[in-house]
Amino acid sequence: MTSLGDVVLVDANPNAVFPPVGVGVVVFDVVGTLVEPSPSVAVAYQRAAARHGLTVDAPLIQQRFQLAWRRQEAIDAAATPAFATSRDREAERWRAIVEDVFVGADAAGAIFTDLWEHFGRVEAWQPLVHGRDLLRSAIDAGATVALASNFDERLLAIAERLEPLSWVPHVFASSEIGWRKPAPEFFRWVEQRLGCEPEEVLLVGDDPALDLAAARRAGWRALDVGAR
Secondary structure, eight states, X not given: OEEXXXXXXXXXXXTSOSSOTTOOEEEEXXXXXXXXXXXOHHHHHHHHXXXXXXXXXXXXXHHHHHHHHHHHHHHHHHSSSTTBOOHHHHHHHHHHHHHHHTTTOXXXXXXXXXXXXXXXXXXXXXXXXXXXXXXXXHHHTTOEEEEEESOOTHHHHHHHHSTTGGGOSEEEEHHHHTBOTTOHHHHHHHHHHHTOOGGGEEEEESOIIIXXXXXXXXXOEXXXXXXX
16 A cells, blocks of 8 residues: 555555555546536526526636535534534535536525526536445445535435446445545444444545545545556
């Protein structure tokens, strides 16, 4: 294995055994690991805005989206308890993000409704090859596999119909867990549902903080999906 700060990564050597010895449970992040938006978030926002008579350049949307997303992360981090969530909170945070992206626009509420429905459709997502191949390898090796994501309850319906998510029997969404990554309670909840110990689990993800570092702090192993 290699180390990046406090994140332990499985050896990125393509000939390395996957899952590694001692791992019986492989938990996959979803967005950025197994699937990605299609079209991109910025383009989806741009098209939704256009349907409501608003013209905004995609690069500006991307810039505003990143700032708005970080603002909501900071709000969740500062909450008591930190990173606790619910269905209502997830809808609230996404409404706030859309309103920040289209600040001052009368149509922001309608755009939010449009986008909430859009990202709840299977057609809004496409598989990522690296993640899909790792998932297939984990299944073929006989590991217990699960999805554990900061996506909200919309993930549950999408995962039933979209490959490779539909290959996975255990699907955990933050709004149903009551916690968002990087909260340690998120990881403890998954362990309880799967009946496993931390040292048995490998998380495959793409986010250095919310996936990899958080999993390592919880006592899990972690693999950056981009390393394979």
